[in-house]
Amino acid sequence: MTKSIYTPEMMSVLEIEELTPFEKLFTIESPNGELGHDPGQFMMVSILGVGEAPISISSSPSRSNGSFELCVRRVGDLTNAMHALESGAKIGLRGPYGEGFPIAKMRGKDLLFAPGGLGLAPLRSLINQVIDERASFGRVTILYGAKDPEALLYRDELEEWLERDDVECLITVDNGDETWDGNVGVITTLFPKININPRNTVAITCGPPIMYRFVLMELLGKGIPESQIYLSLERRMKCGVGKCGHCQIESLYCCQDGPVFNYAEIKGYEEAL
Amino acid sequence: MTKENTKVKVAFFDFASCEGCQLTIVDALQTHLSLLDVVEIVQFREAMTEKGEDYLIAFVEGSCNRKSDEERLFKIREQAALVVALGACAHTGGVNALKNIQPSLQETREYVYGDKADWYEVYPTRPISAVIDVDAFIPGCPIDRGEFVKVVKNVLLGKRPGIPDYPVCVECKLKENVCLLLEGKPCLGPISRAGCGAICPTYGDGCEGCRGIIPHPNENAMKDVLDEAGLTLNEIMARFTMYNAYQEDQIETAEKTI
Amino acid sequence: MKLQVLDKAEISPLVEALMEDYRVVAPHAKGSKFTFETVTDPADLRLDYDTTILPPKKVLQPTKDRLATFTMGEIPQIEDVLEVTPTVVFGTHTCDLKGIQLLDEVFSRDFDDTKYTAQRKETFLISIECLSPCDENAFCKDMGTMTANEGFDLHLTELDDVYVVDAGTEAGEELLAKYGSAREATEAEKQELNQKLGAKWPKFNYKLNFEAAKLPAMLEASFNHPIWDDMGERCLACGSCTTVCPTCYCFNVADEVDMLLTQGTRERYWDSCQLEEFAAVAGGENFREGRAARQRHRLMRKGKYIYEKFDELGCVGCGRCVRTCVAKISIVESFNTIYNGRK
Amino acid sequence: MSTVNVNVHHVTRVEGHGNIVLNAKNGNIEECRFDVVEAPRLFEGFVRGRPYTEINHITSRICGICSVGHSTTSAMATEKALGAELTEQGTLLRKLLFHGEILDSHVLHTYYLVAPDFFGAGSVIPLIAINRAVVERALRLKKLAGDLCAIIAGRHTHPVSLVVGGFTHTPKEQELREMRKRLVAGREDMDASVELFASLDWPQFERETEYISLTKDDEYAFVDGRIKTSDGFEYPVKEYKKVTNEYMVPNSTAKWTKHNRDEYMVGALARFNNNFDQLHPKAKEAAAALGMEPMVTNTFLNSGAQVVEMVHCLEDSIRIIDELLEKGIQQEDPVPVTTKDGEGWASCDVPRGILFHHYKYEDGLCTEANCIIPTNQNYGNLTADMRKLAPQIIDQPQEKIRLMLEMLVRAYDPCISCSTHLLDVKFV
Ligand SMILES: Cc1cc2nc3c(=O)[nH]c(=O)nc-3n(C[C@H](O)[C@H](O)[C@H](O)COP(=O)(O)OP(=O)(O)OC[C@H]3O[C@@H](n4cnc5c(N)ncnc54)[C@H](O)[C@@H]3O)c2cc1C
Numbered sequence A: 001m002t003k004s005i006y007t008p009e010m011m012s013v014l015e016i017e018e019l020t021p022f023e024k025l026f027t028i029e030s031p032n033g034e035l036g037h038d039p040g041q042f043m044m045v046s047i048l049g050v051g052e053a054p055i056s057i058s059s060s061p062s063r064s065n066g067s068f069e070l071c072v073r074r075v076g077d078l079t080n081a082m083h084a085l086e087s088g089a090k091i092g093l094r095g096p097y098g099e100g101f102p103i104a105k106m107r108g109k110d111l112l113f114a115p116g117g118l119g120l121a122p123l124r125s126l127i128n129q130v131i132d133e134r135a136s137f138g139r140v141t142i143l144y145g146a147k148d149p150e151a152l153l154y155r156d157e158l159e160e161w162l163e164r165d166d167v168e169c170l171i172t173v174d175n176g177d178e179t180w181d182g183n184v185g186v187i188t189t190l191f192p193k194i195n196i197n198p199r200n201t202v203a204i205t206c207g208p209p210i211m212y213r214f215v216l217m218e219l220l221g222k223g224i225p226e227s228q229i230y231l232s233l234e235r236r237m238k239c240g241v242g243k244c245g246h247c248q249i250e251s252l253y254c255c256q257d258g259p260v261f262n263y264a265e266i267k268g269y270e271e272a273l
Numbered sequence B: 001m002t003k004e005n006t007k008v009k010v011a012f013f014d015f016a017s018c019e020g021c022q023l024t025i026v027d028a029l030q031t032h033l034s035l036l037d038v039v040e041i042v043q044f045r046e047a048m049t050e051k052g053e054d055y056l057i058a059f060v061e062g063s064c065n066r067k068s069d070e071e072r073l074f075k076i077r078e079q080a081a082l083v084v085a086l087g088a089c090a091h092t093g094g095v096n097a098l099k100n101i102q103p104s105l106q107e108t109r110e111y112v113y114g115d116k117a118d119w120y121e122v123y124p125t126r127p128i129s130a131v132i133d134v135d136a137f138i139p140g141c142p143i144d145r146g147e148f149v150k151v152v153k154n155v156l157l158g159k160r161p162g163i164p165d166y167p168v169c170v171e172c173k174l175k176e177n178v179c180l181l182l183e184g185k186p187c188l189g190p191i192s193r194a195g196c197g198a199i200c201p202t203y204g205d206g207c208e209g210c211r212g213i214i215p216h217p218n219e220n221a222m223k224d225v226l227d228e229a230g231l232t233l234n235e236i237m238a239r240f241t242m243y244n245a246y247q248e249d250q251i252e253t254a255e256k257t258i
Numbered sequence C: 001m002k003l004q005v006l007d008k009a010e011i012s013p014l015v016e017a018l019m020e021d022y023r024v025v026a027p028h029a030k031g032s033k034f035t036f037e038t039v040t041d042p043a044d045l046r047l048d049y050d051t052t053i054l055p056p057k058k059v060l061q062p063t064k065d066r067l068a069t070f071t072m073g074e075i076p077q078i079e080d081v082l083e084v085t086p087t088v089v090f091g092t093h094t095c096d097l098k099g100i101q102l103l104d105e106v107f108s109r110d111f112d113d114t115k116y117t118a119q120r121k122e123t124f125l126i127s128i129e130c131l132s133p134c135d136e137n138a139f140c141k142d143m144g145t146m147t148a149n150e151g152f153d154l155h156l157t158e159l160d161d162v163y164v165v166d167a168g169t170e171a172g173e174e175l176l177a178k179y180g181s182a183r184e185a186t187e188a189e190k191q192e193l194n195q196k197l198g199a200k201w202p203k204f205n206y207k208l209n210f211e212a213a214k215l216p217a218m219l220e221a222s223f224n225h226p227i228w229d230d231m232g233e234r235c236l237a238c239g240s241c242t243t244v245c246p247t248c249y250c251f252n253v254a255d256e257v258d259m260l261l262t263q264g265t266r267e268r269y270w271d272s273c274q275l276e277e278f279a280a281v282a283g284g285e286n287f288r289e290g291r292a293a294r295q296r297h298r299l300m301r302k303g304k305y306i307y308e309k310f311d312e313l314g315c316v317g318c319g320r321c322v323r324t325c326v327a328k329i330s331i332v333e334s335f336n337t338i339y340n341g342r343k
Numbered sequence D: 001m002s003t004v005n006v007n008v009h010h011v012t013r014v015e016g017h018g019n020i021v022l023n024a025k026n027g028n029i030e031e032c033r034f035d036v037v038e039a040p041r042l043f044e045g046f047v048r049g050r051p052y053t054e055i056n057h058i059t060s061r062i063c064g065i066c067s068v069g070h071s072t073t074s075a076m077a078t079e080k081a082l083g084a085e086l087t088e089q090g091t092l093l094r095k096l097l098f099h100g101e102i103l104d105s106h107v108l109h110t111y112y113l114v115a116p117d118f119f120g121a122g123s124v125i126p127l128i129a130i131n132r133a134v135v136e137r138a139l140r141l142k143k144l145a146g147d148l149c150a151i152i153a154g155r156h157t158h159p160v161s162l163v164v165g166g167f168t169h170t171p172k173e174q175e176l177r178e179m180r181k182r183l184v185a186g187r188e189d190m191d192a193s194v195e196l197f198a199s200l201d202w203p204q205f206e207r208e209t210e211y212i213s214l215t216k217d218d219e220y221a222f223v224d225g226r227i228k229t230s231d232g233f234e235y236p237v238k239e240y241k242k243v244t245n246e247y248m249v250p251n252s253t254a255k256w257t258k259h260n261r262d263e264y265m266v267g268a269l270a271r272f273n274n275n276f277d278q279l280h281p282k283a284k285e286a287a288a289a290l291g292m293e294p295m296v297t298n299t300f301l302n303s304g305a306q307v308v309e310m311v312h313c314l315e316d317s318i319r320i321i322d323e324l325l326e327k328g329i330q331q332e333d334p335v336p337v338t339t340k341d342g343e344g345w346a347s348c349d350v351p352r353g354i355l356f357h358h359y360k361y362e363d364g365l366c367t368e369a370n371c372i373i374p375t376n377q378n379y380g381n382l383t384a385d386m387r388k389l390a391p392q393i394i395d396q397p398q399e400k401i402r403l404m405l406e407m408l409v410r411a412y413d414p415c416i417s418c419s420t421h422l423l424d425v426k427f428v
């Protein structure tokens, strides 16, 4: 009998790391040693009895080591239950689903990443792949904004990116504190600090819905063509495979046509942003 | 998951109410006797004599109808990790709150107790959330057994209680009931909170809104529809207030009339 | 296959015979309305029904449908539920037939929804020709669904004393041969059939002021039309219109657990884009917060979005959403208003 | 022991909040009373101004346990006021529903609330460990009663389809047949119940009083009838105030009543004493098994009378269903009212005793309301019983005294939250 597309496979949580008071990073054993995902794709994650939700794959395919990573913010039933897990637990997964970032189109280009908050989770997958294949890309710039210093994800990697000379990484927080001597202000305050070649730049952004409008203004203001801007969007999803209707953006399905969209292609969709 | 020694301790309390919700819980045992395998009831005055004070979840039935009852609520809040308003009286004030919209509370009191009215303490009816913080509610007059069991399970699983925010019409349609409004009979289904299985329309009587109103109801459209069904303005207002008379800003006015 | 006929008196025995091997679902009276129910007594069958409250899609996509069973605890395990009930849907109207064809496409395109398709494979459709409109709300003539050439296993047309039976599939032919006692149609009967089908046409009226094929283009230009606000003002967001629609298929999924929290089931339920929570995500964002946006979404789906994804209009003109709406919101009127006011 | 202070705050396993106070010094009772401390809800006050269609659904909420009783009585009073006469089928369904209510309430009281005292349990829950079979039987019987109510009115607590003029829903023939089967099968549990309660060691306590109930010539009266007292009085319902003569006492949010004597008793025992002849033969057999024969003057045996009535209701329900099936069940709409103005009163003998509702309507809106609840009428008698019982047990250990007094209160099956909004309102 064929297996239902809705039935998850049970996989082992190898490790759980607390990134911030609200986010944890889950390392999960890949079923056949390899998940085979593209950066930007997502998994449907289940805890039996609690429910299911889409979560981006946060690790890079280039660093799989037989496992993959999910960065999860505690916001509701499923994510609360995930935060209560201990390593060794079994959770249900199906996927990877969706259209990821078109990495082929990015090779040879300068890349500008502009993640806000938890938006770094899906982008980190791509960033690390780019770093691992550093030679095939032009300049790499990362502008990352978080609510406050405590909310910064992947601090070790941020350090690493900051230290590299082949990556320009700027970080800002909306509200600083005594531990923070970096930039204070929303993510858009970082844009004046960078110099890019807009014709050759591909921009990638992901963050809370209200962020897009402002970041897009900056990107377009810098002269980056609409067709070179990619966004990863969030919608409610119950199936992940274009059936349940929840994630529809007009005639598009965020789960199948996205979650990564090209700005030029979706700017005509008023429900998109 | 829940072993014998880890049963969650729960307690039931009642304030001004008909105790029908507690009775519904007693009835829930007919079909869900295994409830007792996961919770330990340490207090339930309507059904048992034993009395324990170390409960984690307090289910509170009834509304607060007099100042002197507030103290008991404060104590419950202090002890319980989770306070659940049980039923319409606790959740919205229920029918008890109808007295709040009488022209004068003092007159209403005298109507019932005559010249001895002052012997009996009373103040405008409040849902318990107007007195203490409430973590969850189980709506309905009375509550629905199945929903009570569901909420208990959800809470034990660490989930939201799972009370729907959508209207009764959804459940009513799924049951393929002949729509009462379309037959010219009054029904508050389009703006009342579902979860009851649309029991009233299913039994031929329009929804009275005992489970409260959904968030952001289109009240104007509802009035138009009831008007269309032949209700007078008086009757329309009566439908809206039957279980939903309590309004915070009316308390002060009502208090002045006593 | 040649046209066959069944005496009217042969319908009950046919249903009775089918009931031996199948769940037979057919229209029954419910108060002043009709519903599709599993037949327990062929005498209750009402082929003369106007329309049903819910469409027969509930056979293929039950209002509550078990996707899987699971156990919790240390080593959680989950298992598909794919059991199927061999079913004959008896007496669907042609608009609903078209609705099922669309669902077939939705549930098999790209990802095969095994749950739906497995039941679909074991479901046979016996449709019936409407010789007059069910009521003033139907606009099947506009949507091209007032008759059907395909999509059915067997199709019935009522003549004075007999039903003419047309087989649309081999399976249908076999069903008829095995369970029914039909005979070949006489010339006179064929003539009567043609006469009936011809006489039917003028009884149905066009309700749209334009050709339905123009819908996608017309709606493309109407995203910011004032009509959506007007509908939003009147709509109660009760969800009835989508619930009764044969082409609405959106669903929600939720787990149910036993009292001891050791095992449970994963269930899918019908959902509605008209409900406030439908497009809400964490962080307080709701992508279709207002009722106007939700109504727009519904009509856009029917006239444009579904067409763009599945190459078929998402409305079959059954009129159920109009009939059910207590606020008297009509998809026909709305489309006409947009059409009449276009530049 | 010379000094006794029993102070039971919020008596358990009763409906509503009441306190027992007993102070005795050197064997002399100084204080012995029952306080009703339930918060006033003012039903009669706040139904004024509401449409007649709502009234029985609102007053149903006076009590969750006897909501069918309130709802029925209220609808009947409104029907009388506004001129709606029930169909034969409607009347039969009301009676059948009422039997379900009596059965449900009596099972709750006898099994869940009273029985634990005899098993030395604090509630029905530990009773599961002591005697699971008894608890399961109780759950079964209660479910049977609840389901009987549900096929007619949607549910037992706050019946849905019971409206002025009849019902908005008619049970299907199939449902009635199914229910009949279950009722017949329920006889076994009923026999076991009689056996169980006949085996209990009921406390010995006799106090003769005036028993008041409804009565009818041709049936054991629950729904409607004439008021009958064991002191030989009879009144039509309309003259209910001649019986109740309400007065107020400061320690109670409930109003008290008296008739020929200083107090009277209502409830199963009153009905049993007044209407024994009309009981179903099987109920009479049950009475014999319980050793009961009118006049029974041991208040504790009110629970025995409830068991007898359980048997009666089960048997009579079967009879009513047969009658309904024989006549053929018809889809019926409620009978419309013929006027929007009028005054009406009605009485039913609900599980806890005789209940009166009385309303006045103008233009379809309620202008006056009065409800007199059985528990209320029992307070005088309960206090008199306590005062007689206390000296008889005053030498016993305090715990025992306390238990006996609580058991006495419980024997009345008091429904305290109902009884907090009663008063004789002067209608103008
Ligand atoms: C493509 C994609 C990728 C994603 N990637 C990630 C990721 O990498 N990491 C991550 O943490 N998240 C991610 N998300 C978001 C995540 O899927 C959602 O936050 C999801 O809702 C979490 O599920 P939950 O069961 O924990 O929350 P839910 O229980 O669904 O609750 C989510 C929120 O919705 C509201 N809500 C939902 N239902 C109700 C209700 N009945 N009543 C009241 N409020 C309600 C609540 O306010 C709550 O905050 C992603 C989403 C998408 C679409």
Ligand code: SF4
Residues within 6 Å of the ligand: B168, B169, B170, B172, B173, B177, B178, B179, B180, B181, B182, B187, B188, B189, B190, B198, B201, B206, B207, C238, C240, C326
């Ligand atoms: S009967 Fe009431 S609840 Fe049911 S669909 Fe109609 S309006 Fe909605």
Ligand code: SF4
Residues within 6 Å of the ligand: C234, C235, C236, C237, C238, C239, C240, C241, C242, C274, C324, C325, C326, C327, C328, C329
């Ligand atoms: S049926 Fe009518 S009122 Fe209800 S959601 Fe649909 S359009 Fe709105």
Ligand code: SF4
Residues within 6 Å of the ligand: C241, C244, C245, C246, C247, C248, C302, C314, C315, C316, C317, C318, C319, C320, C321, C322, C331
């Ligand atoms: S949109 Fe309305 S008319 Fe069209 S198929 Fe759906 S219910 Fe029928």
